[in-house]
Amino acid sequence: MKKKGAKTSIEKALDLIEALKNADDLGVTELSKILNLNKNNVFRLLATLEVKGLVEQDEETGHYKLGMRFLYLEDAYIKSLHFLNTAKPFMRKLRNQIGETVYVSVLHKNDVVYVYSEESNKSVHVHSKISQRYPAEITASGRALIKAESEDIFPVEVDIEETEPEVVEVATVIRDELNHPIAALSIVAPISRIDKARIESEIRQPLLNAAKNISEKLKEKSETYVL
Structure with a gap:
């Protein structure tokens, strides 16, 4: 049973996307502090979003940023x-x-x-x-x-x-x-x-x-x- 006031996985993922939107890129430790989540939870969220193309990892720094799929979503919104x-x-x-x-x-x-x-x-x-x-x-x-x-x-x-x-x-x-x-x-x-x-x-x-x-x-x- 979901604890009263606890966020769903979707809400946590949206919070993560919002955090990345407001920064050039962020590491797992930074995201963990911003979102008040443990690192394992952050890793799982990032892995799911990365598969969908919504976040990308910089191979040199290991930091994450918003993915190219947002360009497609933006284009789809404009066309609507x-x-x-x-x-x-x-x-x-x-x-x-x-x-x-x-x-x-x-x-x-x-x-x-x-x-x-x-x-x-x-x-x-x-x-x-x-x-x-x-x-x-x-x-x-x-x-x-x-x-x-x-x-x-x-x-x-x-x-x-x-x-x-x-x-x-x-x-x-x-x-x-x-x-x-x-x-x-x-x-x-x-x-x-x-x-x-x-x-x-x-x-x-x-x-x-x-x-x-x-x-x-x-x-x-x-x-x-x-x-």
Whole structure:
């Protein structure tokens, strides 16, 4: 019988994956301390996850890191976001028009997660945010999504160095056929290239146009399916 409060093997494995996600790599001793498990339990969990390709061991150090299978799982998740196929051409057009990286992100509980981007072609641009997770309230994308849940609008939110130093994000939302905000559309660039004047003169309206066009296209596709 499972002791009250004791974790299942699945819960322990998920805790281990979370620990590896937050570090470059970890040894068995480190994992044992972090997870509060004896080394034999850690070895068994690692062996199971390694067989499934979810963790990999460095032959030189003996440390463990997340495995390549997570790339497959990430790709499968992105493909499950069906609205992305509609959004991509509008994102590319916006990227080409503004010259900066364009992102789509989604809410997950209290966080915002960046799931797809059209990267800027400029030699200096912000490192990729793909798969990065941030508290929603400190990002422009997260704040736009939160505001759009209570108001029937396309809000524009701005994050100037709140999430990362020297980085600016300008975001609004994409709405589905039921008018629900399903994702944020944002432009991210170094602060050296975006100031408040450029946001108002060059970025705000093209960003809104792209988000509204994607939302309208999603609505049109839904109506086509109904017919």
